[in-house]
Amino acid sequence: GENVEQHPSTLSVQEGDSAVIKCTYSDSASNYFPWYKQELGKGPQLIIDIRSNVGEKKDQRIAVTLNKTAKHFSLHITETQPEDSAVYFCAASLGAGANNLFFGTGTRLTVIP
Protein backbone atom coordinates (compact mmCIF):
# COMPACT_ATOMS: atom_id res chain seq x y z
CA GLY A 1 0.00 0.00 0.00
CA GLU A 2 0.86 3.68 0.05
CA ASN A 3 3.06 5.22 2.74
CA VAL A 4 2.75 8.95 3.44
CA GLU A 5 5.29 10.78 5.59
CA GLN A 6 4.62 14.28 6.88
CA HIS A 7 7.01 16.87 8.34
CA PRO A 8 7.33 18.66 10.64
CA SER A 9 5.12 17.23 13.37
CA THR A 10 4.89 20.64 15.05
CA LEU A 11 5.39 24.12 13.64
CA SER A 12 5.22 27.50 15.32
CA VAL A 13 5.22 30.75 13.35
CA GLN A 14 4.64 34.40 14.11
CA GLU A 15 1.42 35.89 12.87
CA GLY A 16 1.91 37.20 9.35
CA ASP A 17 4.74 34.81 8.51
CA SER A 18 4.44 31.89 6.10
CA ALA A 19 4.14 28.22 7.03
CA VAL A 20 5.18 25.24 4.92
CA ILE A 21 4.28 21.60 5.57
CA LYS A 22 5.82 18.84 3.48
CA CYS A 23 4.69 15.32 2.64
CA THR A 24 6.25 12.48 0.69
CA TYR A 25 4.52 9.44 -0.75
CA SER A 26 5.83 6.09 -1.86
CA ASP A 27 3.53 4.88 -4.63
CA SER A 28 3.99 6.64 -7.96
CA ALA A 29 0.45 5.54 -8.91
CA SER A 30 -1.07 7.98 -6.40
CA ASN A 31 -2.97 10.64 -8.29
CA TYR A 32 -4.94 12.73 -5.80
CA PHE A 33 -3.51 14.71 -2.87
CA PRO A 34 -5.87 16.46 -0.44
CA TRP A 35 -5.07 18.50 2.65
CA TYR A 36 -7.29 18.54 5.71
CA LYS A 37 -7.42 20.98 8.63
CA GLN A 38 -8.56 19.72 12.02
CA GLU A 39 -9.43 22.17 14.76
CA LEU A 40 -9.50 21.07 18.37
CA GLY A 41 -12.35 18.69 19.14
CA LYS A 42 -13.63 18.67 15.58
CA GLY A 43 -13.40 16.49 12.53
CA PRO A 44 -10.97 17.28 9.70
CA GLN A 45 -12.12 19.60 6.95
CA LEU A 46 -10.85 19.58 3.37
CA ILE A 47 -9.07 22.86 2.63
CA ILE A 48 -7.39 22.23 -0.71
CA ASP A 49 -6.55 19.36 -3.02
CA ILE A 50 -4.51 18.73 -6.14
CA ARG A 51 -4.44 16.09 -8.83
CA SER A 52 -1.36 14.57 -10.37
CA ASN A 53 -1.80 16.38 -13.68
CA VAL A 54 -1.36 19.76 -11.97
CA GLY A 55 1.82 21.16 -10.43
CA GLU A 56 0.37 23.91 -8.26
CA LYS A 57 -2.98 25.13 -7.00
CA LYS A 58 -3.85 28.26 -5.02
CA ASP A 59 -6.85 29.35 -3.01
CA GLN A 60 -6.43 32.75 -1.40
CA ARG A 61 -3.72 32.35 1.29
CA ILE A 62 -3.15 28.64 0.83
CA ALA A 63 -1.40 26.81 -1.98
CA VAL A 64 -0.29 23.28 -2.68
CA THR A 65 2.62 22.23 -4.88
CA LEU A 66 3.27 18.77 -6.27
CA ASN A 67 6.53 17.28 -7.53
CA LYS A 68 5.67 13.93 -9.08
CA THR A 69 9.26 13.08 -9.92
CA ALA A 70 10.37 13.45 -6.33
CA LYS A 71 7.04 12.16 -4.99
CA HIS A 72 6.46 15.00 -2.61
CA PHE A 73 3.87 17.71 -2.15
CA SER A 74 3.67 20.72 0.14
CA LEU A 75 1.12 23.01 1.74
CA HIS A 76 1.97 26.71 1.84
CA ILE A 77 0.07 29.15 4.05
CA THR A 78 0.93 32.82 3.65
CA GLU A 79 0.13 35.73 5.96
CA THR A 80 -0.75 33.34 8.77
CA GLN A 81 -3.45 34.27 11.24
CA PRO A 82 -4.24 32.87 14.72
CA GLU A 83 -7.28 31.05 13.29
CA ASP A 84 -4.90 29.03 11.10
CA SER A 85 -3.75 27.25 14.29
CA ALA A 86 -4.83 23.62 13.92
CA VAL A 87 -3.57 20.17 12.96
CA TYR A 88 -3.05 19.72 9.23
CA PHE A 89 -3.11 16.32 7.53
CA CYS A 90 -1.90 15.48 4.06
CA ALA A 91 -3.11 12.42 2.20
CA ALA A 92 -2.43 10.53 -1.00
CA SER A 93 -4.93 8.52 -2.97
CA LEU A 94 -4.42 5.64 -5.32
CA GLY A 95 -7.78 6.49 -6.80
CA ALA A 96 -11.03 4.54 -7.02
CA GLY A 97 -12.45 5.70 -3.71
CA ALA A 98 -11.61 7.16 -0.34
CA ASN A 99 -10.85 3.63 0.86
CA ASN A 100 -7.58 4.09 -1.05
CA LEU A 101 -6.76 7.31 0.78
CA PHE A 102 -3.69 7.24 3.02
CA PHE A 103 -3.04 9.94 5.61
CA GLY A 104 0.12 11.47 6.97
CA THR A 105 0.62 11.72 10.73
CA GLY A 106 -0.32 15.38 10.97
CA THR A 107 1.36 18.72 11.70
CA ARG A 108 0.29 20.86 14.62
CA LEU A 109 0.58 24.48 13.49
CA THR A 110 0.59 27.23 16.09
CA VAL A 111 0.36 30.84 14.97
CA ILE A 112 1.68 33.17 17.66
CA PRO A 113 -0.09 36.55 17.78
Next chain:
Amino acid sequence: DGGITQSPKYLFRKEGQNVTLSCEQNLNHDAMYWYRQDPGQGLRLIYYSQIVNDFQKGDIAEGYSVSREKKESFPLTVTSAQKNPTAFYLCASSIRREKLFFGSGTQLSVL
Protein backbone atom coordinates in the same frame (compact mmCIF):
# COMPACT_ATOMS: atom_id res chain seq x y z
CA ASP B 1 -28.07 22.22 7.74
CA GLY B 2 -26.52 19.38 5.80
CA GLY B 3 -23.80 17.41 7.44
CA ILE B 4 -22.68 14.42 9.43
CA THR B 5 -23.79 13.94 13.01
CA GLN B 6 -21.87 11.71 15.39
CA SER B 7 -23.09 10.79 18.84
CA PRO B 8 -22.29 10.67 21.61
CA LYS B 9 -19.40 13.13 21.79
CA TYR B 10 -17.87 11.20 24.72
CA LEU B 11 -18.33 7.53 25.51
CA PHE B 12 -16.98 5.29 28.22
CA ARG B 13 -16.67 1.54 27.94
CA LYS B 14 -16.37 -0.97 30.70
CA GLU B 15 -14.21 -4.03 30.22
CA GLY B 16 -16.04 -6.77 28.31
CA GLN B 17 -18.71 -4.39 27.09
CA ASN B 18 -19.77 -3.67 23.51
CA VAL B 19 -20.52 -0.04 22.68
CA THR B 20 -22.07 1.49 19.57
CA LEU B 21 -21.15 4.83 18.03
CA SER B 22 -23.77 6.55 15.94
CA CYS B 23 -23.21 8.26 12.60
CA GLU B 24 -25.97 9.90 10.56
CA GLN B 25 -25.64 11.96 7.37
CA ASN B 26 -28.12 14.01 5.37
CA LEU B 27 -25.78 14.77 2.48
CA ASN B 28 -27.23 11.99 0.33
CA HIS B 29 -23.76 10.48 -0.06
CA ASP B 30 -23.54 6.83 -1.02
CA ALA B 31 -20.19 6.12 0.63
CA MET B 32 -19.52 6.25 4.36
CA TYR B 33 -16.40 5.52 6.40
CA TRP B 34 -15.15 5.00 9.94
CA TYR B 35 -11.66 6.13 10.96
CA ARG B 36 -9.73 5.78 14.16
CA GLN B 37 -7.43 8.58 15.29
CA ASP B 38 -4.73 8.10 17.93
CA PRO B 39 -2.50 10.91 19.21
CA GLY B 40 0.40 11.61 16.86
CA GLN B 41 -0.91 9.25 14.21
CA GLY B 42 -2.75 9.67 10.99
CA LEU B 43 -6.28 8.50 10.41
CA ARG B 44 -6.66 4.76 9.99
CA LEU B 45 -9.58 3.22 8.15
CA ILE B 46 -11.71 0.76 10.12
CA TYR B 47 -14.64 0.00 7.80
CA TYR B 48 -16.26 1.56 4.78
CA SER B 49 -19.49 1.18 2.89
CA GLN B 50 -20.05 2.25 -0.69
CA ILE B 51 -23.72 1.30 -0.84
CA VAL B 52 -26.56 0.26 1.43
CA ASN B 53 -26.36 -3.32 2.74
CA ASP B 54 -22.71 -3.62 1.75
CA PHE B 55 -19.50 -2.84 3.63
CA GLN B 56 -15.83 -3.80 3.57
CA LYS B 57 -13.05 -4.04 6.12
CA GLY B 58 -10.43 -1.36 6.23
CA ASP B 59 -6.91 -1.59 7.58
CA ILE B 60 -7.81 -2.13 11.25
CA ALA B 61 -11.21 -3.88 11.31
CA GLU B 62 -10.44 -6.44 14.01
CA GLY B 63 -12.60 -5.90 17.10
CA TYR B 64 -15.12 -3.70 15.28
CA SER B 65 -18.37 -4.31 13.44
CA VAL B 66 -20.69 -2.14 11.33
CA SER B 67 -24.05 -2.21 9.58
CA ARG B 68 -25.49 -0.18 6.71
CA GLU B 69 -29.24 -0.75 6.68
CA LYS B 70 -30.05 2.79 5.61
CA LYS B 71 -28.22 5.22 3.35
CA GLU B 72 -28.20 7.83 6.09
CA SER B 73 -26.81 5.69 8.89
CA PHE B 74 -23.54 3.81 9.48
CA PRO B 75 -23.18 2.78 13.14
CA LEU B 76 -19.92 1.35 14.48
CA THR B 77 -19.82 -1.20 17.29
CA VAL B 78 -16.63 -1.51 19.30
CA THR B 79 -16.70 -5.05 20.63
CA SER B 80 -15.05 -6.54 23.69
CA ALA B 81 -12.55 -8.14 21.30
CA GLN B 82 -10.99 -4.71 20.71
CA LYS B 83 -8.39 -4.65 23.46
CA ASN B 84 -7.23 -1.08 22.98
CA PRO B 85 -10.36 0.88 22.14
CA THR B 86 -9.38 4.25 23.59
CA ALA B 87 -9.24 6.64 20.63
CA PHE B 88 -11.03 9.40 18.77
CA TYR B 89 -13.43 7.93 16.21
CA LEU B 90 -14.38 9.81 13.08
CA CYS B 91 -17.18 9.06 10.68
CA ALA B 92 -17.08 10.44 7.15
CA SER B 93 -18.99 10.36 3.92
CA SER B 94 -17.71 11.13 0.46
CA ILE B 95 -18.74 12.65 -2.78
CA ARG B 96 -17.10 11.37 -5.94
CA ARG B 97 -15.40 8.82 -3.70
CA GLU B 98 -12.57 11.18 -2.80
CA LYS B 99 -13.59 14.34 -0.97
CA LEU B 100 -14.37 13.32 2.58
CA PHE B 101 -16.82 15.13 4.84
CA PHE B 102 -16.19 14.35 8.49
CA GLY B 103 -18.35 14.42 11.58
CA SER B 104 -17.14 15.98 14.83
CA GLY B 105 -16.01 12.68 16.27
CA THR B 106 -16.59 10.52 19.34
CA GLN B 107 -13.95 10.18 22.05
CA LEU B 108 -14.09 6.65 23.45
CA SER B 109 -12.37 5.89 26.74
CA VAL B 110 -12.10 2.77 28.85
CA LEU B 111 -13.22 2.84 32.48
